[in-house]
Amino acid sequence: MNNILMKIQNPLFHITKRASIVWWKAWIIRILAVVAALLVSGIVTLALTGLNPLKVYSTMIEGALGTSRRMWMLLQNMAILLCVALAITPAFKMKFWNLGAEGQVLIGGLATEVCMIFLGPNLPTGLLLLVMVIASVAAGAIWAFIPAFFKARWNTNESLFTLMMNYVAMQIVSFFTLLWSVPKGSGTPRMLEFGQLPVIGGQKYLLNVLIVAVLTIGMFIYLKYSKHGYEISVVGESENTAKYIGINVKKVIMRTMLLSGAICGIAGLLLVAGTDHSLKSDTAGGRGFTAIMVSWLAKFDPIFMVLTSFLIVFMEKGASKISEVYRLNASFSDILTGIIIFFIIGCEFFINYTIKFHSKSEEVRK
Amino acid sequence: MDKIPAIELRNITKTFGGIVANKNVCLTAEKGEILSILGENGSGKTTLMNMISGIYFPDSGEIFIDGKEVVISSPKEAFDNKIGMIHQHFKLVDVFSAAENIVLGMQDTDDFNMRKYSNKIRQISEQYGFDIDPDKKIYEMSVSEKQTVEIIKVLFRGANILILDEPTAVLTPQETQKLFKILRKMREDGKTIIIITHKLHEVLSLSDKVAVLRKGEYIGTVITAQTNESQLTEMMVGKKIDLNITRNDPIDPADRLCINHISCVNREGVKLLDDISFTAKGGEILGIAGIAGSGQRELLESIAGLQHLNEGEILYNNPKTGKTENLRDKTPLQIRDMGVRLAFVPEDRLGMGLVGNMDIVDNMMLRSYRKGKSVFLERKAPKSLAEDIINRLEVATPSASTPVRRLSGGNVQKVLVGREIASSPTVLMAAYPVRGLDINSSYLIYNLLNEQKQKGVAVIFVGEDLDVLLELCDRIVVIGQGKISGIVDARNTTKEEIGLMMTKSPLEEIKEEDGENE
Structure with missing residues (x-):
């Protein structure tokens, strides 16, 4: 039953929560939403630019997947975004709003850079890589642990705390970027020669993609089949139930944030040592926030997150291509992305609720 | 009998999504009469009354007041028709005094005169025998006093039809008697009183007529003097039921x-x-x-x-x-x-005893998931326990993988009690284990508790x-x-x-x- 007060005398329709929905019906609704989104985007495109929407769409696909280089760029971007999304997922599932992934990635990247600059010339590559992994994971984990500790100990607000930690991390990274820039003081980040992640299979980004693929499967299993994952769900759903069955809620919060930060650290490693070979304060590029969307759209299911991260990266790539080809304002691509995401999020409403229209005959009778 | 009824409902139907809360309900209540609406939890009593008091609007059907058809689409229109409802959960402002709460929302054209109002409140109190201090703040009041304020509030606004939703649920026997005395006095004064309840002995001791609802359907109206507990139960549940709870003597x-x-x-x-x-x-x-x-x-x-x-x-x-x-x-x-x-069935079933969004199997695991050294979960034993409980306690559920929040109150409680008993406890604590449950489920829970007692559980x-x-x-x-x-x-x-x-x-x-x- 719902508690909506029906005050209007003869409401045209009313909204009720669905008890359940068959999975294929849910998917039909989602597909319809994408179609509707493309239609609306098409109309908007036509109205604002006068361009043929079909042409614009094909340019988008071309821009995102047109050449093998573009495909690899897409995969690489997807991998990093997915990695950050995987990191925040256990925290979000626990209803610990970790908005600090951006900072955790940067700190992980900074730890990587420190190893690459100072240990790079002195250590054999294998050992160097191992130290880099440990350093980045530890740095990310510690950065995430600080707000978790305060939350567990004094029940501070984790959203504000993690958000503020982002700015701290950004300032630290800016400071060191300037300090280590080449030539000194120029602000141009130093290219890191030692400790770059090895190229396997002749593809620069293949290793990144593989690492994230393994992480995805690992996170899926961790959340669904491990005792830790179960505890995370219970704490997230109801802290009272968790206490009632004797789960140490504080411990679970701290443990889960250590994990969350550690994976962010890996994302930092992949960015600095595997992709950019340099570090700037905007290296994370807002992924700490975009990842929230990726994770949430997939309802915190790591496997679905592959789809949602693809969708978002595809939109970004395609949109930047059309703004380049048709010399459109860069904001135009944001408009399209906005429309599509609006429809995708909006369709969840129709999956959870049904709308009932009142028949005309009834109104006549009244 | 050609009296015009004070209120008459004809074929009232209300649905919420796929759930039919009321189906073709017909009721009449005369002036100077106490009508009980009897039904189990979830039988649609409160929904029906909410339609009379303007909170819900019926999908179809008509309402007549003093023989005239009326449309009640807001609580204000209910007041215009002199209908007042006393909700189960009081709707009062804690930091205001009784008098302030009573006059709250009045739209008098005259100037606002608190003293005039206080006098009227005092007069109403004397007339019906209420015991209330108009200047006392709500937060200082007991439940029974708050209820008194709610009743005076609707009388103050001139209600002739009073609807009380489970008024005795929170009262002690003494307070209940006091309330009944007041209600009888109102009846003598020509008011129509509709009282929602599921307590049989109250129905029998207070009301003139009883209307019975079962699963949203109107079963019938009987004259209280011509009925008894077992007939009413049968109407309410749909079958004969033994209302006696067995109690054996404790064994050593x-x-x-x-x-x-x-x-x-x-x-x-x-x-x-x-x-x-x-x-x-x-x-x-x-x-x-x-x-x-x-x-x-x-x-x-x-x-x-x-x-x-x-x-x-x-x-x-x-x-x-x-x-x-x-x-x-x-x-x-x-x-x-x-x-x-130690087994513990807490008061807050879905917020403490169970996790609403998890399925029955995962809820079974709450107590046992730590078993074993593996870092992974073992779902086999919980699954067979879930199936066992579903069979033995007759839990109505599509499957063991249905989230428990989708189950009805009685079934949720069966899952919770079933799990707690499964650990073969030596102490079993149960807080309000039958609250909100229908009669059948309640008796099942009593039997389970008795079974545990026989086994030597405290x-x-x-x-x-x-x-x-x-x-x-x-x-x-x-x-x-x-x-x-x-x-x-x-x-x-x-x-x-x-x-x-x-x-x-x-x-x-x-x-x-x-x-x-x-």
């Missing part, structure tokens, strides 16, 4: 849990439990009676290791080892590791329905304001005696209002 009861002088305070320093001592014995059902919020929850939670105690001790006699251990300030996990098999049953407590329990601990006001033998006491103990602590002779703090 042994002290299992000794509570010694425990006290605790909340953050503001208010004493929630004050020097509580009693013993729970294996093989008996110990009832705990008291007005809601008298410390029942804190008491059970301190035994379960969820409430920090300031004083006292909780001693557990382990029947296996013969050792006595103190459970005070242990965590639930430590208690379990000590080998204490059962602690916190209840609100004194009739049930008297029939089911062996001994009853009565608490009021966090203190023990008496421990009685359930076989040799009366409802009235317990009711008196609930409101007044015999240790203290200070004349205090019925202790209640939400």
